[in-house]
Amino acid sequence: xxKLPNVRIIDVKLTGFTRMTNNKKEVSPQAVVYVRLxxxxxxxxxxxxxxxxxxxxxxxxxxxxxxxxxELEVDSDSDNYDKRxxxxxxxxxxxxxxxxxxVEKL
Amino acid sequence: MKVGVVTFxxxxxxxxxxxxxxxxxGEDVEFLWHKSTDLLGCDLVILPGGFxxxxxxxxxxxxxxxxxxxxxxxxxRSGGMVLGICxxxxxxxxxxxxxxxxxxxxxxxxxxxxxxxxxEQTSNPYTQLCIKGEVLKIPIAHGEGNYYNFDNDIKKLExxxxxxxxxxxxxxxxxxxxxxxxxxxxxxGISNKEGNILGMMPHPERVVEDILGSADGLKILESIRAxxxxxxxxxx
Numbered sequence: 001x002x003k004l005p006n007v008r009i010i011d012v013k014l015t016g017f018t019r020m021t022n023n024k025k026e027v028s029p030q031a032v033v034y035v036r037l038x039x040x041x042x043x044x045x046x047x048x049x050x051x052x053x054x055x056x057x058x059x060x061x062x063x064x065x066x067x068x069x070x071e072l073e074v075d076s077d078s079d080n081y082d083k084r085x086x087x088x089x090x091x092x093x094x095x096x097x098x099x100x101x102x103v104e105k106l
Numbered sequence: 107m108k109v110g111v112v113t114f115x116x117x118x119x120x121x122x123x124x125x126x127x128x129x130x131x132g133e134d135v136e137f138l139w140h141k142s143t144d145l146l147g148c149d150l151v152i153l154p155g156g157f158x159x160x161x162x163x164x165x166x167x168x169x170x171x172x173x174x175x176x177x178x179x180x181x182x183r184s185g186g187m188v189l190g191i192c193x194x195x196x197x198x199x200x201x202x203x204x205x206x207x208x209x210x211x212x213x214x215x216x217x218x219x220x221x222x223x224x225x226e227q228t229s230n231p232y233t234q235l236c237i238k239g240e241v242l243k244i245p246i247a248h249g250e251g252n253y254y255n256f257d258n259d260i261k262k263l264e265x266x267x268x269x270x271x272x273x274x275x276x277x278x279x280x281x282x283x284x285x286x287x288x289x290x291x292x293x294x295g296i297s298n299k300e301g302n303i304l305g306m307m308p309h310p311e312r313v314v315e316d317i318l319g320s321a322d323g324l325k326i327l328e329s330i331r332a333x334x335x336x337x338x339x340x341x342x
Contacts, residue, residue: 044214
């Protein structure tokens with residue numbers, strides 16, 4: 001079996017998009033979008049993961065819901081992009097029929 | 107009739123649809139590239155199966171923003187016939203031409219096998235040559251075919267007769283064992299209210315000759331041909 005690479009677990013809140021400009025480190029503003037299935041929509045992946053946790057003996061975790069997140073680097077010249085970010089979420093990143101989303105600006 | 111088959115990057119049933127229309131039915135068919143904005147005067151647009159844009163994000167989520175889709179949406183909204191098969195059905199729900207969403211199969215596995223479909227409606231252009239309650243043998247090949255919608259929207263679909271196909275057993279009995287993906291009410295295919303847009307997870311274009319294990323897909327394609335022939339007679 002192939003050995004998996006080491007994975008470093010990082011807190012997404014501490015990551016930013018950094019780049020070097022004129023030998024100065026610049027950090028772009030960042031938006032993080034969390035997408036999850038709406039309440040009441042069956043999440044078969046979450047159910048399967050929960051079953052695995054039970055088999056492993058982690059019985060204190062009584063349910064699991066999955067989701068995903070997106071990190072968006074924002075042009076630092078655009079100061080008010082809230083409305084456009086909302087459009088991005090509802091048009092593309094989430095399917096509003098089955099998913100809800102939450103935005104964090106860093 | 108003239109049929110247009112849209113090719114997205116990652117479509118893989120476009121040639122099956124093309125072959126069914128050209129070689130088996132002997133009708134005109136054109137590929138429509140996803141970056142094109144011309145439907146070439148086609149009477150029917152097929153959004154074929156496959157994995158458009160690698161199924162990244164969600165099945166069909168990115169394909170719906172292809173340049174050709176703007177024309178397909180306008181064509182469908184003005185009464186043009188649009189058939190979405192498998193990934194094409196996902197694209198139709200993502201772009202809002204059909205209600206609801208297609209979620210991961212409840213068992214999380216990709217299913218590729220022959221299934222039986224009960225024809226629930228014969229008053230639409232896609233099944234008019236079928237008999238109500240008839241059982242068709244057509245294959246599925248998908249990992250995200252679990253049709254989902256909220257209870258009141260499902261009721262609206264059912265009341266309006268928009269559920270066209272349901273998964274059933276060989277005898278036409280609609281039960282949970284015959285449901286390959288966990289879809290609500292065993293839904294396999296739905297139409298819009300007007301009936302000119304149909305989305306279905308099973309692949310009729312794959313079963314158009316007996317040597318392929320079934321020719322039941324032809325019943326759908328022949329229904330489309332009959333509809334278009336009548337429409338052309340009327341308009342002439």
